[in-house]
Structures are given as structure tokens and as C-alpha cells.
Amino acid sequence: MRNIKLTIQYDGTDFSGWQVQKNTPTIQGLIEKAILIVTGEETRLTGAGRTDAGVHALDQRATFKTGSTLDPPVLSRALNANLPMDIRIIACEECEDDFHPRYNAKNKTYTYLICRDVPFSVFLRRFSLMCTYSLDVQAMDAAGPLITGRHDFSSFRASGCSAKNPVREIYTISVLEVGSVDFMGFTFKTPLLKISIQANAFLRHMARNIVGTLMEVGKGRIPPEEMTAILESKNRDAAGPTAPACGLFLETINY
Template identity: 40%
Template sequence: MDRGAQRRALRERLGRLRAAALRAQGLGAPDVAGAPRCRLTPGTPGVERLHRHRTLSPRGGGLAHPGARPRVAPSSAAIGTRTVRLVLAYDGTDFRGWQVQPDAPTVQGAVLEAARRFLGADARVTGASRTDAGVHALRQTASLSTQATLAPAAVQAALNAALPPSVRVLDAREAPPGFDARRAAAGKRYLYLLDNGPVAAPLLRRFAWHVPGALDLDAVRGALAAMRGRHDFGAFCAAPGRDADPVCHVQAVHVLRRRALVAVLISADRFLHHMVRNLVGSAVDVGRGARPAEWMTQVLAARDRKLAGPTAPAHGLVLIRVRYPDAPFEERRAGRAGDVARAPGRSRARTPPPRTGGPTGDPR
């Protein structure tokens, strides 16, 4: 056998050995060829399979020299689009809201940029709630559509490696085909925090509205309790006509105090734009004595935004739960956030949730 034939035989043998080693790790040639670039360390949980070579020799599936042309990744038709359900937490202070905007930092934009960096340009992200600028989230749900075949745990680790510290992916799970986090949502719970101390607490300045002075919480509870049930909340939306369907079902309202910190929790099947902030702003007027107890009921019946109180600042609002008909993991894990409203001796104001399901319009 001449020297050239010996070299070819040696290359083929090495290729077969390397392919066998990859298969022993559970990696096929298409997996390695299509793997995205990743700067994560091998010790990062869930991403060990990302930290590998990506260029394959066209013969035998072996690893090629650095100058070789990369193998073409599997086509979208071969892979298909899948959906991963994400649970996110974020400090919204430095963002212009959830929804992507040109030349402005947004939460959706940050998640989308991270997803496309690791999963490819086809990645799409949809949030259950389009929170406003400055609004925070403990458990926002998002649907991530991608053709990448990475396991959900690897997707979570990759996104957290690329996202800023103010945004975290708390969980990632495989979702049914076509799952849409916004349209599938059956309800949400928001928390609004008030700092009722005489001097604003520095550690709460990003997350609570400072309302000094006397605040009658019984009056606040009474005013908000009257909002329970299914009503036209047009008087408490951002602007008349902004929401095509102004009818929402408020299922529960809780007002809690611990020292100077006051928490208002509101659960509903859907929310209009600025609805929670307008309800809280009006209720604070009642608690301060600027409005009578029955005033919010009259405003609700009038359906006139001009009659309602001021809009509470955005930084006190937190999305704490998104509910789905299939009782997914984000609701079970967020149970602790809702348990505070069910503690003995706490104020309770609850009505049964509606039995209807399906899309909930344009919730926020």
C-alpha cells in the first residue's frame, strides 16, 4: 500500500473513532453540526453538550481541521418548530416595558436577543403580559418558538448566561405545539406595593410607591372589594377605546399591611392597560379621605376615565402569577406568593373564578 493510501485509511479510521466517541456521549453528527456558538464553561449546569466542536469532516462524521467548511445544519423541515415555556423574573426599572421597541431597552428585546444568539435567527418570544415601563415581574410566562433541538435545561442556562442580571429565566419546560403564552392565559395576579412610612425607605424606592401620611386601609379595602366580579372597567383603563373589550372579571382582592409596607393583590381573568395602577391610585384617594367610600363604585358605573383618580406609579407594580387552565408549573411554584393572602386573620375578598376558558383577549 502506498503512502497516500495509508494516510487516507488512517484519516478514515480516526473519523470512525471520533464518531463513535460522539455517539457514546449521545451526540449525533447533525447535533454537532447544528450546535450554536457558546461561550459557557463546561461546568455550567445543562450546557455541557453545548461546549464542543461544531465543524465536521464530510467523511465519517469526524471532526475536521479548523479551516474546513462547516456541515450544513438540518433543515427546518427536518427539525420543525417547537415551543418552550419560560418563566421569567425581572426588575423593570431600566426597561421601557416588555414589548420590543426600536432604539429602547425592553425585556422582550433582551430575551429575544439572547435566544437568537444561541438558538438561531428563527427564535420568537411572546409574553403573557405586556408589562409597562418600570413594571416588574416575579413570574412572567413567555413562549419561545425555535427550531433548535437543545433540551429546555440547556435553553435556560444559555439564556441566563446572555441576559443582563436584571432578567432571569427561572424555569423552562417543553410546551405543546402552538402554545401561546398570551392567548392561553386564563388569569393573572398583580401585586402593588405602597410604602406608607413617614420617610421613604431607600431599599424600596425601586419597588414601592411612597405614600406618607394617614391611610385608612379599611376604606381602601372597602373601595377595592366593590370592584370584585365581572364589570366594564372602562373608567380604569389607560384611555377610552384603547381596549376593544373593557369587561374583566376581578376574582380576588386583598389588602395587607406589615408595619409601613402595604400590599394590594388583585387577581382577574384579564386586565386592561393601566387597570391595576388606576384602581390603586383611586383607592389611595379614598384611603387618604379625599374621596368618599362609595365613590369608586360610582366611577365604575359611569365608565368615564376622567372621573377616576390618578394613575399609581409604575414602579410599585409586580406581576406575580400567570394562571393557565392546565395548572402548570409556574402556578404551583408561585403558590407561596399567593399564600400570604390566605393567612389566618388576613382580609379576604374572593369570588369563584369563571368556568369559561380559552383566549382572554389582550391581557396585561
């Protein structure tokens, strides 16, 4: 059996997340179905991370074993022909037998987009959180670095998280505001906030819970310096709410 590595891009808006579920379209489920159509094999796709319903991916990775002898470019085209247009295989290659897209990942970057002006958001709304209130970007940018490093991230972990160990290492958190949005050659005069988090791995909802907490800082409800106490409390209730999925992108995975 060959081990095939896929690089996948998806607009998560219309799917129920990565993981296979019965009676609802998921990225994993739809790709497994495409593999069955193309190779005739029932297989399990192993993803680098389980993105939630509505979360997008620029650079998701996954592997599957196959007896098929199809060349990777042919396999890639055949899978794309059997996938909805919102999911695309953008690279396909044979990899070493023991390569694991999650365990072998050195780090992942999730990026969250917040669009600061509702009326201009028609073209941006699928891909950003629309926020009508103003946010103190400086305070948010000061708050982020206070939780970088190797820590128990229980305060930012969803209750249903299945990870045995809540310790993760965040390398960087950056909060950047740009005054206008470039959108396919058009420029929208609406501020856009871009929050990027790079870590060795993420607990369930960790990126969205950090963003939700930073937004509370931005609104002035949590002072930036309180981030340290929130982290140390290891108590989910101490942190802010889970930011909506639509603004989140799995941006890069480094191996």
C-alpha cells in the same frame, strides 16, 4: 418547530417595559436578542402580558418557536448568560404547540406595594411607591370589593389601550397593611401596604389605575362607596390617577 415556554422574573426599574421598542431596552427585546445569540434564529416572543416601563415580574410567562434542539435546561442557562442580571429565566420547558401564554391564562395576580415612610426606604424604593401621607387602609379595603366581578372597566383603562373589549372579571382585591417590612433577614420598621388584584385579564394600566383610585379613597378624597359609581360611569376621568409603575409586580399567572 418546538414551542418553548419560559417563566421569567425581572426587576423592571431599568427597562422600558415588556414590549419591543427601537433604541430602548425592553424585556421582550432583550430576550429575543438572547434567543438570536443562542439559536441563531430571529423569533418573536409571545408574552402573557405587556408590563409597563418600571413594572416588575415575579412570574411572567412567554413562548417562542424554535428549530433548536437544545435541551430546555441548557437553553435556559444559555439565555441567562446572554441576559442582564435584572432579567432571569427561572424555568424553561417544551410545551404543546397550541399553548398560548395569554389566551390560556385562567387568571393573573398583580400586587402593588406602598411604603409608608420615606426616610427608611433606601432598600425598598426600587420596589415600592413611597408615600409620605397617611392612608385610611380600612376605607381602601372596603372600596376594593365594590368593583370585583365581571364589568366594563373603561373607567380604569388607559386611553391608548388596544383591547377590543373592555370587559374583564376581577375575582379579588385585597388591601393589607403590615407594620414592618421583612427584607432579606433585616426588619424595617416602616408600614407597608400590599394591594393584590386577581382578574381573568387586565386592560392597559388597569391595575395601576385601580391602585391610584384606592389611594384617593385612602386619602379621603373619594368615599369608598363611590367606587360603584366610578365603575358604572365608564369614564376614565371619574377614577383616580395612575399609580407609579415602581410599586407594581406581576406576581402570579395561573393556567
